Amino acid sequence: MNEPCSRLAGVAVHLPETTMTTAELEDAVEARSPGVRIPRGVLERASGVRRRHIAAPHELPSDLAVAASREVLDDAGVRPAELDLIIYAGVLGDTVEPATAHVVAAGLGAACPVFDVRNACNGFANAIDIADALIARGGHRRVLITCGELLSAGIPWRIRSTEEFFAAGPHYTFSDAGAALLMEAGPAAGDGPAGGVLATRFSAESAAWALAALPVTGLSSDPDGAPLGIGRFDYDSLRFAAAFNDLDLEVLHKPLVEAGLRWDDFAAVCVHQAALPYLRAFCDRAGIPHDRTVVTIAEHGNVATASLPLQLAEAVRGGRVRRGDLVALVGLGSGIGAGIVIARW
Known part of the structure; x- marks a missing residue:
């Protein structure tokens, strides 16, 4: 008997209704930063971000995840009662302990096992890999993967100088979103519409972990030390970009070769998006045709782990991806790490 295949049963995204253009963000930062003049237009030209979503003040990451779920x-x-497992895969969560997946399960009214997977912006792709393995083993029929990214909490609204504004540039691309993917056991993967995760x-390259890090502060046994907390996102943009430029892309190409596929065979290639210029440069280096990508960063900003499911949801909703089509999810994340999920929708 063939092992069951993890079919991608559905994808959804929750985007907060409140949005802020980059021009409006520049005005807001300048208004909160006495004596600082913000050059207009530079941020949008450098990042490609025109607009981002801002969650309501009372909303937490789990709220965004629950809405998408x-x-x-x-x-x-x-029904939530029919789920066998919930995996929460966001960069941000409501709590360090317990797993935010518990909060999501409580919000949905689910009573299944849960756990978190956290690996920067690659977390969602990693969760798909884990869910695929669990379903193939035969112990799970329905697995919900979800995330809620409240990245607007990391936007520096008050700065002391124009130089500080430019140094914090990546923070100003941050946006809020929730996403969810439902995976179900189905027939063994094949050439027909029943196929699921194929590879x-x-x-x-973990030596580069410190180039983009959000530290936990106060981790010390010193009784007079600082209390536990979350530090500020520390980002060395030039060295971080250089590390990704040196990344061996065999991790993407080898599964394609083994499956006898080319990028042109895919209805959509969803690539993690932190900045539009880098997306284009990365695709050129990886040989990914631009017309296969799904550009979301311009109107939705950098939504971290929600980036890949957001792109897939938009491609499905717009009719670009239909049942039986091939899709690729290309993950890129701090650490640094890369990965690919090849699936038949």
Whole structure:
């Protein structure tokens, strides 16, 4: 008997209604930063971000995840009680302990096992890999993967100089979103519409971990030390970009070769998006045709782990990806790491 295949049963995204253009953000930062003049237009030209989403003040990452999860479950006609596992894969969560997946499960009214997977912006792709393996083993029929990114909490609204504004540039691309993907057991993967996850592959160059880090502060046994907290996102943009430029892309190409596929065979190639110029440069280096990508960063900003499911959801909703089509999810994340999920929708 063939092992079951993890079918991608549905995808959904929750985007907060409140949005802020980059021009409006520049005005807001300048208004809160006495004596600082913000050059207009530079941020949008450098990042490609025109607009980002801002969650309501009372919303937490789990709220965004629950909203997206309810949508994907409703669309699939699946009740929370029918889930076998929930994996929360966001960069940010409500808590360090317990797993934010517990908060999501409580919000949905689910009573299944849960856990978190956290690996920067690669977390969602890693969670797909894990869910695929668990379903193939035969112990799970329905796995919900979800995330909620409240990145606007990291936007520096008050700065002391124009230089500080430029140094914090990546923070101003941050946006809020929730996303969810439902995976179900199905027939063994094949050439027909029943096919699911066909291949996954990941790599890491962990010597570069400190180039983009959000530290936990106060980790010391000193009784007079600082209390536990979350520090500021520390980002060395030039060295970080250089590390990715040196990344061996065999991790992407080898699964394609092994499957006898080319980038042109895919209806959509979803690539993690932190800045539009880098997306284009990366695709050129990887040989990914620009017309296969799904550009979301311009209107939705950098939504971290929600980036890949957001792109897939937009491609499905717009009719670009239909049942039976091939899709690729290309993950890129701090650490640094890269990976690919090849699937038939």
